[in-house]
Amino acid sequence: MAIQKPATRPDHVRPSIKPANPRFSSGPCAKPPTFDLTNLSDAPLGRSHRATPGKAKLLAAIETTREILGVPADYRIGIVPASDTGAFEMAMWSLLGERPAQMVAWESFGAGWVTDVAKQLKIEHTVHTADYGQIVDMGALNYDNDVCFTWNGTTSGVRLPSGDVIPADRKGLTLCDATSAAFAVDLPWDKLDVTTFSWQKVLGGEAAHGMLILSPRAVERLESYTPPWPLPKIFRLTKGGKLIEGIFRGETINTPSMLCVEDYLQSLTWANSIGGLQGLIARADANAAAITGFVEQHNWIDFLASDPATRSNTSVCLKFSSDQVADGAAFAKAVAKRLADEGVALDIGAYRDAPAGLRIWCGGTVETSDIKAMLPWLAWAFETELEAQKVSA
């Protein structure tokens, strides 16, 4: 496609308008636009999290999550230690092994879960992978097995278009790492038995606390199956063969940060104020669409995700496609650094294990006006870096 330059400013001319907020990191992600530390003053600091105010806050965090995400009333929602990683590993260690597992990965976080099953749990399993930018054919999996997958591959910008191919009458469980999808897509709860995410992603909360959502079938498995390996206290969801129900009412396994809980509650309040899940999705879609418009106008940049149907609306991963770029990795790093130095885009370099390029977070806490203000800077940084490359050649 031909390059269409903006009418008023050629790409090599330094833009004058900067984003009001240059934070486009893929985690921890930008705080909601209304965030202010003084909003956290109602946190019950210095009090036990098991006292009435603390318990009420934890329960509110659970129930407001349910309300915004549309989680069915018979699904359990728990706040657990160690962020999304803790929640997902707790689920794998507690549930897997009863039947073979199908491990699905199309980028580095999914690949990490494959490693856990292959090298640590060592259970019977098959591995289904796709290269960065591609996706696994989810319709070709055996759902009589347990299936572990990541909804939105944060490091490749590839996400499932929907859960339609997952059978409702499956015999196995589906374990879904939805950390960069929850609050940005309409998750099909009837297709998900375990769903995990962290507050630090789409809602711009703090890290260290994970959310674990269990379907009734997942609870049934927990109460009917005991894995053959030892489980540390921090992973234990059952006692005497019964689910520890308290965890799903805010009686956490160990001590949470009430400051982080307050911060999450503030994010949820903001999410409700902009129209809940549909408002959040619309904001992420608008951000991603602004980038799509830019990519369509510039023939030197492209999405890592090859199929538009699988393109993420949160972690948008881009690659430099121009053959004028000599060393892709060095070039992408230099562009990201230039943008950071200008204070127009922070933390947008591709993930360390992913192909060279940029990753721009587009989740709902990011303002579309900031994405739009940043993109001319990206064009400028590309042109400037090309010039610099020529000089040093």
Ligand SMILES: Cc1ncc(COP(=O)(O)O)c(C=O)c1O
């Ligand atoms: C898909 C995915 N899974 C897991 C993680 C790990 O999350 P956390 O550091 O919150 O445990 C991340 C973090 O970026 C992620 O993107």
